[in-house]
Amino acid sequence: MKPIKDNSENPCYWDNKYSKNEIGWDIGMPTPIFVNFFKKFKSKKNILIPGAGKGHDALFLSKKNHNVFAVDFSMKAISHIKNKALDLNTSLNLICEDFFKLKNLNGKIDIILEYTFFCAINPNKRLKYIQKSSELLKTDGLFVAILLPINKILNDDGPPFGVNLPKTLRDFEKYYDIIKCEKSSLSIKPRVDNEVFVLMKKK
Numbered sequence: 001m002k003p004i005k006d007n008s009e010n011p012c013y014w015d016n017k018y019s020k021n022e023i024g025w026d027i028g029m030p031t032p033i034f035v036n037f038f039k040k041f042k043s044k045k046n047i048l049i050p051g052a053g054k055g056h057d058a059l060f061l062s063k064k065n066h067n068v069f070a071v072d073f074s075m076k077a078i079s080h081i082k083n084k085a086l087d088l089n090t091s092l093n094l095i096c097e098d099f100f101k102l103k104n105l106n107g108k109i110d111i112i113l114e115y116t117f118f119c120a121i122n123p124n125k126r127l128k129y130i131q132k133s134s135e136l137l138k139t140d141g142l143f144v145a146i147l148l149p150i151n152k153i154l155n156d157d158g159p160p161f162g163v164n165l166p167k168t169l170r171d172f173e174k175y176y177d178i179i180k181c182e183k184s185s186l187s188i189k190p191r192v193d194n195e196v197f198v199l200m201k202k203k
């Protein structure tokens with residue numbers, strides 16, 4: 001097996017992408033699947049978004065009065081969210097830090113929202129991510145994910161790094177009960193058939 005080429009652990013790699021506007025992952029709006037999912041939550045939740053990027057989901061949910069923690073180690077991403085929050089007259093917790101080094105939030109989060117972070121980190125960190133996410137969640141907390149790209153050849157260079165769905169679900173099952181795993185009619189067109197919506201509850 002060839003070693004994968006990966007620069008994703010360096011925040012400068014991501015800052016550079018934002019500076020050059022090479023952000024093919026950014027859909028430019030709140031994620032339709034999540035917008036639909038959150039219709040049923042009327043009470044305020046503590047929601048953490050790892051690798052929040054330009055924060056479309058984070059800002060949408062803070063406008064809906066949730067207590068949002070947007071985590072990203074790219075200064076460019078975080079300052080974009082900060083400016084946008086001012087424009088939109090909303091407030092959220094902006095954390096410019098390596099997700100794996102987060103402190104003080106263990107057991108405080110109701111919902112973690114995952115989109116395009118799992119595939120952005122080096123695959124050798126995925127188990128650590130799964131464990132860390134479950135530590136952040138309260139008892140019965142939810143991990144709400146869209147996992148992609150499920151069709152990319154594994155071991156190809158990234159990010160994004162391909163997701164082997166059956167193996168990934170087995171890894172999550174060490175810490176989570178899987179409530180739902182399905183393709184969604186709300187997937188954006190270029191990602192149809194290449195992503196799945198997965199709803200899990202902390203064990």
Ligand SMILES: C[S@@+](CC[C@H](N)C(=O)[O-])C[C@H]1O[C@@H](n2cnc3c(N)ncnc32)[C@H](O)[C@@H]1O
Pocket residue numbers: 008009011014015025026027050051052053054055071072073074077097098099100115116117120121
């Ligand atoms: C592919 S982008 C996705 C951004 C956003 N989720 C979206 O869909 O637009 C991945 C993001 O994760 C951030 N990131 C990567 N590794 C990180 C880490 N260890 N800690 C915090 N942020 C990280 C990057 O800076 C980047 O903004």
